[in-house]
Amino acid sequence: MLRVLSGLSLTKNSILILVSTSLVFVSTSIFLKWLRMCHHFKKRKIPGPRPIPILGNFHHIIKRGMPYNDLAMIKKYGKTFGYFEGSTPVVETTDTQLLKSILIKDFNLFINRRVIEAINFEPFDHFLTLIKDDEWKNVRAILSTMFTSGKLKSMSELMINCTNELNKHFKNLTDGDGIFYVRDYFGGLSLNVICSCCFGFSIDSIKEPKNEVIVHIKKFFFDSLTKDPKFILLILFPKFANFLRQKNILEIIPKDSMNYLKALISEIIERRKNKLEFRDDFIQTMIEHEQIMTEENKSLPESEKKLSKTLSPAEIFSQAVMLLLAGYETTANTLGFIAYNLATHDIYQEKLIEEVDNVLSNYNGKISYESISEMKFMNMIIDETLRMFPPAIRTNRIASQDYEFNGMMIEKGQMVVVPIWALHYDPVIYPNPEIFDPERFNEENKRNRENSAYMPFGIGPRNCLGMRFALIEIKLALAEILSKFRFERCERTPEKIEIDSSGLARPKKPIVLRIRNRF
Numbered sequence: 024m025l026r027v028l029s030g031l032s033l034t035k036n037s038i039l040i041l042v043s044t045s046l047v048f049v050s051t052s053i054f055l056k057w058l059r060m061c062h063h064f065k066k067r068k069i070p071g072p073r074p075i076p077i078l079g080n081f082h083h084i085i086k087r088g089m090p091y092n093d094l095a096m097i098k099k100y101g102k103t104f105g106y107f108e109g110s111t112p113v114v115e116t117t118d119t120q121l122l123k124s125i126l127i128k129d130f131n132l133f134i135n136r137r138v139i140e141a142i143n144f145e146p147f148d149h150f151l152t153l154i155k156d157d158e159w160k161n162v163r164a165i166l167s168t169m170f171t172s173g174k175l176k177s178m179s180e181l182m183i184n185c186t187n188e189l190n191k192h193f194k195n196l197t198d199g200d201g202i203f204y205v206r207d208y209f210g211g212l213s214l215n216v217i218c219s220c221c222f223g224f225s226i227d228s229i230k231e232p233k234n235e236v237i238v239h240i241k242k243f244f245f246d247s248l249t250k251d252p253k254f255i256l257l258i259l260f261p262k263f264a265n266f267l268r269q270k271n272i273l274e275i276i277p278k279d280s281m282n283y284l285k286a287l288i289s290e291i292i293e294r295r296k297n298k299l300e301f302r303d304d305f306i307q308t309m310i311e312h313e314q315i316m317t318e319e320n321k322s323l324p325e326s327e328k329k330l331s332k333t334l335s336p337a338e339i340f341s342q343a344v345m346l347l348l349a350g351y352e353t354t355a356n357t358l359g360f361i362a363y364n365l366a367t368h369d370i371y372q373e374k375l376i377e378e379v380d381n382v383l384s385n386y387n388g389k390i391s392y393e394s395i396s397e398m399k400f401m402n403m404i405i406d407e408t409l410r411m412f413p414p415a416i417r418t419n420r421i422a423s424q425d426y427e428f429n430g431m432m433i434e435k436g437q438m439v440v441v442p443i444w445a446l447h448y449d450p451v452i453y454p455n456p457e458i459f460d461p462e463r464f465n466e467e468n469k470r471n472r473e474n475s476a477y478m479p480f481g482i483g484p485r486n487c488l489g490m491r492f493a494l495i496e497i498k499l500a501l502a503e504i505l506s507k508f509r510f511e512r513c514e515r516t517p518e519k520i521e522i523d524s525s526g527l528a529r530p531k532k533p534i535v536l537r538i539r540n541r542f
């Protein structure tokens with residue numbers, strides 16, 4: 024820089040004046056921006072903490088971790104408050120009436136989610152989770168055809184193959200000391216299920232964690248949203264991060280892994296289109312939808328043809344990667360937390376085993392889509408675990424118009440964050456929220472609670488599309504495991520689970536348990 028300036032044949036004095044003028048200019052703009060930030064929420068009658076220049080209030084999230092920061096802020100500022108992530112204003116609320124309005128009643132004014140500029144490129148730009156307005160409505164309608172009861176029933180057969188494999192691995196474990204890391208086994212199961220139902224191929228990621236496909240797929244998973252400098256940059260300086268990405272200085276997903284997966288999926292799509300292979304899975308449904316639409320198009324007048332929406336191969340690839348990201352870790356972590364809750368609460372584990380045995384005795388011991396739907400106590404165990412450990416700590420919506428609620432103004436373009444975790448720990452709704460109590464989810468207690476007080480899968484028209492898929496997978500796995508084994512604590516089992524600051528509900532210390540043969 025100095026060399027450039029001296030190339031302009033400036034004297035030392037003029038360089039000094041130039042540098043100090045720039046410094047004064049930069050610090051004045053930072054100061055003025057900070058002043059505006061300090062008044063931003065006051066003007067809109069929304070309480071909240073005072074921001075600091077550049078970081079806003081993001082340093083609290085980094086320091087405390089996302090769920091614990093949400094709880095601390097609610098305690099201090101009430102159910103609805105405003106704060107800054109860098110210079111981005113955020114409104115956060117656990118007010119169940121406001122949540123109901125935003126997520127259900129006035130959903131048409133809050134259809135979209137936040138999109139971080141630097142990750143708005145292929146394949147992320149077509150993700151159902153990130154697309155907007157009419158494009159979202161179209162694609163959601165297409166993808167919903169993959170989750171009908173008929174399709175789910177059919178896919179449950181693929182899931183059962185995976186849970187059978189998991190039980191073989193558990194059997195091998197019980198020949199030794201039975202001690203295992205839940206992440207390795209349930210992460211493996213979840214990846215096997217997603218690959219089988221979504222990408223259309225079978226793998227055994229528990230036996231072969233170093234398999235080429237698995238190694239590339241794992242590169243798509245981000246490590247820690249609030250510790251990784253790359254993601255802090257994305258949140259705090261989205262424009263700068265986008266610039267660095269476009270200049271190939273910041274790599275979000277390694278190129279070799281992206282190209283590998285693209286080639287793999289393109290090959291699968293080609294084979295399916297040429298009818299060389301058939302499998303009743305997500306990719307097949309997306310391709311068939313395209314073929315049905317193409318056939319229908321033939322009979323339409325030219326002017327109407329473009330109205331029919333089909334997914335291009337690039338969009339199919341994009342949705343396949345999205346389903347992997349949305350479905351892998353969420354389901355794996357849930358199974359891990361359930362196993363932990365069962366191992367540490369004997370009474371509930373025995374009650375659940377009794378239910379599994381009773382129901383299966385009516386089905387000749389066969390675990391199936393039908394038999395698991397009769398396991399009601401299992402639902403209560405899953406619901407309470409998802410209350411305590413909702414895998415998505417937060418979700419969000421963007422206001423498409425100015426919106427007034429109880430004298431508060433939510434402006435057009437404002438992001439509203441729903442802190443799912445913090446909502447589930449509201450002691451007024453869930454007394455002693457730290458305690459695992461499946462009875463919170465018996466029919467009577469459920470009836471007496473607002474729907475918007477429990478949302479591990481979100482609520483409203485843009486809730487989790489894979490909810491039923493995930494619940495079937497979890498129930499099939501639990502029934503399979505508990506029909507033969509039980510979970511126990513071991514010396515390395517943590518006394519209490521703390522969540523790391525990754526932005527997803529990941530345990531800080533790995534969960535280690537023992538599995539024992541029941542017979």
Ligand code: HEM
Pocket residue numbers: 151152153163346349350351353354357413414415417418419478479480481482483484485486487488489490492493
């Ligand atoms: C225990 C497992 C899971 C949990 C707790 C979970 C939770 C969530 C949550 C909280 C949302 C945001 C909802 C909202 O904003 O209202 C979401 C969205 C979504 N999830 Fe899941 N999820 C799970 C598993 C899955 C699976 C297995 C799939 C697919 C195979 C999936 C696909 C999706 C999709 C596509 C969306 C975006 C929906 C849209 O924008 O229209 N999820 N999920």
